[in-house]
Amino acid sequence: xxxxxxxxxxxxxxxxxxxxxxxxxxxxxxxxxxxxxxxxxxxxxxxxxxxxxxxxxxxxxxxxxxxxxxxxxxxxxxxxxxxxxxxxxxxxxxxxxxxxxxxxxxxxxxxxx
Amino acid sequence: xxxxxxxxxxxxxxxxxxxxxxxxxxxxxxxxxxxxxxxxxxxxxxxxxxxxxxxxxxxxxxxxxxxxxxxxxxxxxxxxxxxxxxxxxxxxxxxxxxxxxxxxxxxxxxxxxxxxxx
Numbered sequence: 001x002x003x004x005x006x007x008x009x010x011x012x013x014x015x016x017x018x019x020x021x022x023x024x025x026x027x028x029x030x031x032x033x034x035x036x037x038x039x040x041x042x043x044x045x046x047x048x049x050x051x052x053x054x055x056x057x058x059x060x061x062x063x064x065x066x067x068x069x070x071x072x073x074x075x076x077x078x079x080x081x082x083x084x085x086x087x088x089x090x091x092x093x094x095x096x097x098x099x100x101x102x103x104x105x106x107x108x109x110x111x112x113x
Numbered sequence: 114x115x116x117x118x119x120x121x122x123x124x125x126x127x128x129x130x131x132x133x134x135x136x137x138x139x140x141x142x143x144x145x146x147x148x149x150x151x152x153x154x155x156x157x158x159x160x161x162x163x164x165x166x167x168x169x170x171x172x173x174x175x176x177x178x179x180x181x182x183x184x185x186x187x188x189x190x191x192x193x194x195x196x197x198x199x200x201x202x203x204x205x206x207x208x209x210x211x212x213x214x215x216x217x218x219x220x221x222x223x224x225x226x227x228x229x230x231x
Contacts, residue, residue, distance in 0.1 A: 035219050037219065042224060043202065043224050043227075044222055044223065045204065045222040047219035047220065091155050099144065099146070099168075099169070100169060101148075101219075101220075103157070105155050
């Protein structure tokens, strides 16, 4: 069975702090894709990143970085120098063999000024 | 093209009534997906289309639910005999190609239709 676990339900930080959102996935397949999406209060899911299981290189995009570790089945997301506009619910998702995404339950991030 | 459009944004209906939602994908996208999201949860896959063909349906999609994409463009999701448990946000997304294929990123989601069954 495939599953995504986001153990952190809610995180609160003060602006400019760094914050890491955890994602642990389960699958027995060797080929899969991992995603992160952002859902601001408006409700629309915004795509952030996709990684395939054969590419364990970490990625940095501006203040965002992702750490993919197959050994621990984790795909963690770090926001450096957080800003109020980063406040949202963040979802990690897994895709195995088909086009459907299996989402975690999300982590609500609140960044206070 | 301004993205994926969903109509209506909100729908309140009485239990037992039928409702229909519409999704207009990005025009050049051949794949269209429906997800359902309840409060505090992540989206759950319902079904997806490639052009007009419905390629996969979740077991969540009971016989009261039907989705169509008759001309491979817009799609409708109908729920018959609504129940209170159907209250959720219904999200539509589209993509060019599939996640496993030549697509560089993920889908583009719409803002959703929030259904409340009273």
